[in-house]
Amino acid sequence: METAASQAANAPPPHILVVDDDREIRDLLARFLERHGLRVTAVRDAREARRALPHGHFQMVVLDLMLPGETGMDFARWLRSPASGHASIGLVMLTAMGEETDRIIGLELGADDYVPKPFNPRELLARMRAVLRRTSDTARPADATQPRLMRFGGWTLDPARRRLLNPDQVEVPVTGGEYDLLLALVERANRVLTRDMLLDLLRGRQAGPFDRAIDVAISRLRRKLEDNGRHAQIIKTVRGGGYVLAAEVERL
Amino acid sequence: MTIWPRSLGTRTAAVMMLMLATVQIVGLTIHALDRVELQRLAQTRDVGVRVMSLYRSVALAAPDQREDVLQELERRGTDQRDGMTAELLPHPPADEELPQTPIGLRRPIVVSMGLVPVPGPARARDIVMLGNSDQERLLIGMHVPDGPWLVIHMPLPPPRIWHSRSFLVAFVLMTAAAALITWWATSRLTAPVRMLANAAEALGRDVRAPPLPEDGPSEIALAASAFNTMAMRIRRFVQDRTFMLTAIGHDLRTPITRLKLRTEFIDDEDMRRKMLADLDELESMVSATLAFGRDVTIDEPVSTVDLAELVRTVLDEAGDGRPDLADQIGYAGPHHLPFRGRPVALKRALSNLVQNALAYGGSAQATLSCADGMAQLLVEDSGPGIPLAELDRVFQPFHRVEASRNKETGGMGLGLPITRNIIRAHGGDVVLDNRPTGGARATVTLPV
Numbered sequence: 001m002e003t004a005a006s007q008a009a010n011a012p013p014p015h016i017l018v019v020d021d022d023r024e025i026r027d028l029l030a031r032f033l034e035r036h037g038l039r040v041t042a043v044r045d046a047r048e049a050r051r052a053l054p055h056g057h058f059q060m061v062v063l064d065l066m067l068p069g070e071t072g073m074d075f076a077r078w079l080r081s082p083a084s085g086h087a088s089i090g091l092v093m094l095t096a097m098g099e100e101t102d103r104i105i106g107l108e109l110g111a112d113d114y115v116p117k118p119f120n121p122r123e124l125l126a127r128m129r130a131v132l133r134r135t136s137d138t139a140r141p142a143d144a145t146q147p148r149l150m151r152f153g154g155w156t157l158d159p160a161r162r163r164l165l166n167p168d169q170v171e172v173p174v175t176g177g178e179y180d181l182l183l184a185l186v187e188r189a190n191r192v193l194t195r196d197m198l199l200d201l202l203r204g205r206q207a208g209p210f211d212r213a214i215d216v217a218i219s220r221l222r223r224k225l226e227d228n229g230r231h232a233q234i235i236k237t238v239r240g241g242g243y244v245l246a247a248e249v250e251r252l
Numbered sequence: 253m254t255i256w257p258r259s260l261g262t263r264t265a266a267v268m269m270l271m272l273a274t275v276q277i278v279g280l281t282i283h284a285l286d287r288v289e290l291q292r293l294a295q296t297r298d299v300g301v302r303v304m305s306l307y308r309s310v311a312l313a314a315p316d317q318r319e320d321v322l323q324e325l326e327r328r329g330t331d332q333r334d335g336m337t338a339e340l341l342p343h344p345p346a347d348e349e350l351p352q353t354p355i356g357l358r359r360p361i362v363v364s365m366g367l368v369p370v371p372g373p374a375r376a377r378d379i380v381m382l383g384n385s386d387q388e389r390l391l392i393g394m395h396v397p398d399g400p401w402l403v404i405h406m407p408l409p410p411p412r413i414w415h416s417r418s419f420l421v422a423f424v425l426m427t428a429a430a431a432l433i434t435w436w437a438t439s440r441l442t443a444p445v446r447m448l449a450n451a452a453e454a455l456g457r458d459v460r461a462p463p464l465p466e467d468g469p470s471e472i473a474l475a476a477s478a479f480n481t482m483a484m485r486i487r488r489f490v491q492d493r494t495f496m497l498t499a500i501g502h503d504l505r506t507p508i509t510r511l512k513l514r515t516e517f518i519d520d521e522d523m524r525r526k527m528l529a530d531l532d533e534l535e536s537m538v539s540a541t542l543a544f545g546r547d548v549t550i551d552e553p554v555s556t557v558d559l560a561e562l563v564r565t566v567l568d569e570a571g572d573g574r575p576d577l578a579d580q581i582g583y584a585g586p587h588h589l590p591f592r593g594r595p596v597a598l599k600r601a602l603s604n605l606v607q608n609a610l611a612y613g614g615s616a617q618a619t620l621s622c623a624d625g626m627a628q629l630l631v632e633d634s635g636p637g638i639p640l641a642e643l644d645r646v647f648q649p650f651h652r653v654e655a656s657r658n659k660e661t662g663g664m665g666l667g668l669p670i671t672r673n674i675i676r677a678h679g680g681d682v683v684l685d686n687r688p689t690g691g692a693r694a695t696v697t698l699p700v
Contacts, residue, residue: 028513
């Protein structure tokens with residue numbers, strides 16, 4: 001992969017701590033991630049993870065929620081507390097599919113993303129890359145955790161439940177790709193996001209030609225935000241290939 | 253019989269009121285018959301005393317003044333109020349219409365006459381009594397010693413049973429009071445039955461409905477306790493099923509995750525893609541089984557969602573999944589329709605319908621409308637439609653339309669059952685039929 005290659009050339013590869021109690025998954029995941037240019041240390045439970053954390057200069061923890069002994073939830077809570085010394089580290093959670101409540105609690109605890117098992121390895125990689133980009137972003141707030149709600153132009157984005165609410169507090173359904181796109185735009189409000197950045201975000205999510213996927217997703221988001229395509233006020237098109245969210249974002 | 257009321261309370265009240273009325277009528281009749289006896293007794297005493305008083309006045313008067321005394325008494329009118337008349341005749345009274353007064357009536361009158369003291373020499377030589385209660389009058393002749401006969405016409409009105417006003421008032425008051433108490437008692441007695449019916453209804457909608465209070469009369473407490481036991485068994489059964497399906501799902505996800513990771517180490521790209529597709533299919537089967545086993549109301553809180561946008565999002569995603577059919581997907585209806593529901597579950601339900609339309613019918617036209625508090629969504633395709641014999645079976649779990657048992661269109665046979673579970677959990681329903689112009693049509697109704 002090009003992005004992986006260029007990343008590897010410019011900087012030392014990001015170091016990932018994988019916490020999963022299944023030895024096979026742990027080893028396979030480590031091999032897979034290493035193959036794609038990441039450094040991986042894999043441990044089997046929260047106790048080992050605590051022991052490994054101070055020594056590795058980790059950029060991210062990939063955490064299975066169903067762990068023997070201390071649960072993944074408890075470990076995530078500790079990790080996000082100032083006591084751990086790694087409160088701003090990237091955190092991607094793995095858990096049983098469709099466990100809506102797990103996901104909400106996980107994201108409220110400060111996970112940067114959530115990938116249900118069984119996951120598609122390439123989608124996991126794409127999501128990890130997106131989180132890595134976000135956590136290495138200098139504009140990232142110091143407390144590192146996602147705000148509970150983000151409000152822009154009357155609209156509300158609820159990261160814990162991946163929801164978009166209109167000014168009347170009615171949920172406007174969005175697809176996973178649309179949500180990721182909107183979150184990226186909202187997190188970098190008033191900054192131009194190039195097409196390449198957005199393409200990376202959608203990679204592994206959507207089938208078909210990515211170029212078109214971006215335009216389609218943006219036009220659907222505009223429809224949902226009631227943002228007239230020709231005179232768009234919220235998501236503006238920047239000449240030369242890019243989009244910008246033109247609104248003040250209030251973090252609640 | 254249409255007069256017979258349907259409600260148990262009204263029926264019980266009606267039966268009790270009927271019984272009460274019967275008892276009252278019988279009781280009051282006995283009471284009335286007693287009154288007749290009493291009235292007759294009073295009447296004979298009255299007749300005896302009045303007749304004898306008149307006789308005394310006449311008999312004690314000087315023989316030449318007797319006519320004047322009689323006229324004087326008549327003039328004073330003390331005895332005319334009920335039509336009693338008296339005259340002096342030289343012979344005993346006679347009337348062909350009147351028989352001899354029977355001894356049963358004569359004796360108490362004569363006994364009553366004894367209550368008025370008359371000096372021995374003035375006592376009547378003879379008493380003739382004609383008439384009976386049947387003729388409603390008496391003709392009494394009394395022979396004054398050495399003088400004429402004093403003949404008295406005496407009306408004998410029949411006893412009036414229902415005459416008393418207090419009688420009527422008492423009857424109405426008693427009936428009203430009894431009706432009130434009956435109504436109160438039966439509504440109290442039948443309330444637990446209604447409660448039981450409501451609880452059964454609530455259980456049908458939500459397995460986790462609160463248990464019934466097990467108090468009140470022993471039979472009701474017993475029924476409530478039996479009902480609670482039944483509800484608990486149903487709950488346990490549903491829970492067991494959910495646990496089993498969830499356990500299967502959880503146990504399968506680890507090997508599927510491993511296999512998906514292993515595909516990354518297959519060098520043959522074509523093989524890798526195919527294996528991944530197989531695993532995706534396996535995963536979707538597991539997740540469909542899980543979704544079917546799971547109670548949708550447990551997982552997700554209710555919130556307000558834009559149903560119109562939800563439908564369009566489902567269509568968008570379906571179009572992304574089948575770019576070749578993207579032109580065959582369309583939406584008609586309002587831009588917005590706020591709806592209270594469970595967005596993730598609803599999306600799954602509608603997505604199943606749209607996926608089916610695309611898989612079996614090659615197109616999906618969604619039409620949303622809202623009238624009279626009901627939202628209606630039509631999902632129509634232009635395929636061959638559904639054979640009539642299959643129409644009511646397609647909602648059975650694990651049932652698949654026979655012709656579609658192939659890899660391209662085949663699923664687990666759980667899509668429609670899941671959809672129906674979710675829609676029904678929202679208080680709505682979904683039906684399938686064939687369009688007159690060809691193709692299948694799913695109609696979803698949801699209360700807004």
